[in-house]
Amino acid sequence: MTYGTMIEALGPPTRRAIFEKLAAGPSSVGALAKGMPVSRPAVSQHLKALKDAGLVVEARRGAARIYSVDPKSVAALRDYFDRFWDVALDAYRRSLEGGDA
Amino acid sequence: MTYGTMIEALGPPTRRAIFEKLAAGPSSVGALAKGMPVSRPAVSQHLKALKDAGLVVEARRGAARIYSVDPKSVAALRDYFDRFWDVALDAYRRSLEGGDA
DNA sequence: CATATACGTAAGCCATGACTTACGGAACGA
DNA sequence: TCGTTCCGTAAGTCATGGCTTACGTATATG
Numbered sequence: 314m315t316y317g318t319m320i321e322a323l324g325p326p327t328r329r330a331i332f333e334k335l336a337a338g339p340s341s342v343g344a345l346a347k348g349m350p351v352s353r354p355a356v357s358q359h360l361k362a363l364k365d366a367g368l369v370v371e372a373r374r375g376a377a378r379i380y381s382v383d384p385k386s387v388a389a390l391r392d393y394f395d396r397f398w399d400v401a402l403d404a405y406r407r408s409l410e411g412g413d414a
Numbered sequence: 415m416t417y418g419t420m421i422e423a424l425g426p427p428t429r430r431a432i433f434e435k436l437a438a439g440p441s442s443v444g445a446l447a448k449g450m451p452v453s454r455p456a457v458s459q460h461l462k463a464l465k466d467a468g469l470v471v472e473a474r475r476g477a478a479r480i481y482s483v484d485p486k487s488v489a490a491l492r493d494y495f496d497r498f499w500d501v502a503l504d505a506y507r508r509s510l511e512g513g514d515a
Numbered sequence: 516c517a518t519a520t521a522c523g524t525a526a527g528c529c530a531t532g533a534c535t536t537a538c539g540g541a542a543c544g545a
Numbered sequence: 546t547c548g549t550t551c552c553g554t555a556a557g558t559c560a561t562g563g564c565t566t567a568c569g570t571a572t573a574t575g
Contacts (some may be wrong), residue, residue: 317427317430320421320424320425320430321426321427321430323421324421324422324424324426325422325562325563326418326422326423327563327564328563329418329421331441331545332558333498336481336498336501336502337501337505338505338508338509339505339509341521341522342521342522342523343520343521343522345557351563351565352564352565352566353521353522354522354523354524354565354566355563355564355565356562357522357523357524358523358524358562358563359563361523361524363420372486373572375520375521375572375573376521376522376571376572376573377520377521377522378521378522378523379571381446381506381509382502382505382506384477384499384502384503384506387498387499387503388499389497389503391492391495391496391498391499392500393485394488394491394492394495396433396438396493397488397491397492398485398488398489400437400438401437401483401485401488402485402488404437404438404439404440404482404483405482405483405485407439408439408440408482422528426533428533428534429533442551442552443551443552443553444550444551444552452533452534452535453536454551454552455534455535455536455552455553455554456533456534456535458552458553458554459532459533459534459537459553459554460533462553469537476542476543476550476551477541477542477543477550477551477552478542478550478551478552479551479552479553493530
């Protein structure tokens, strides 16, 4: 739910790759694992982490599980870095002007 | 330099905390370590990781090293999630309309 | 009911890395 | 030069977690 948890969840490259694949559209676990260098259970574990972080949502269709990214989570991340950028830029300008030289 | 490296670098909570402290303004290593639950060398190691990722820049003033966040890196991160948001939202809408039902 | 598909979970292995203490070097002041 | 401050690096410890294989469970199909 918090941006901290999300950023932490997106750290591992493989997990971020899964998340980016999911951004292109919903997919099943098997389909995701198809084009990846890791096993299907590994993908499953990453999806659980992404789901716990609130980054993806799960839907069931028959025996399959369809995962898709939660747009709200991406919006939260975007807003976080927006605010961060404002603060950092402001501090940067202050360090240029007043400085202490 | 790449957003992937940056996100990966921001994963560890302690390191992200250091980065957020730095967003408020430039600081020396010792000053940063002052209000943190880890040792100064630990902070130093995190700063190296942040620097390697291109998130912070280092300046020298006497015997001290002043670190500050690189605004360009934050902009890169923000842009990444901006684009990501567009793609994800688009895919989300498509999954609502056409779907495949 | 039997089989196949699609998936999550358990258990275990092993590399990564976050943290510590100890040490060495560079910049200032007396 | 001597001592102090500020810092990076080396070496070592220990938990975390990413990955694997093996297994158990729910859903269709015959």
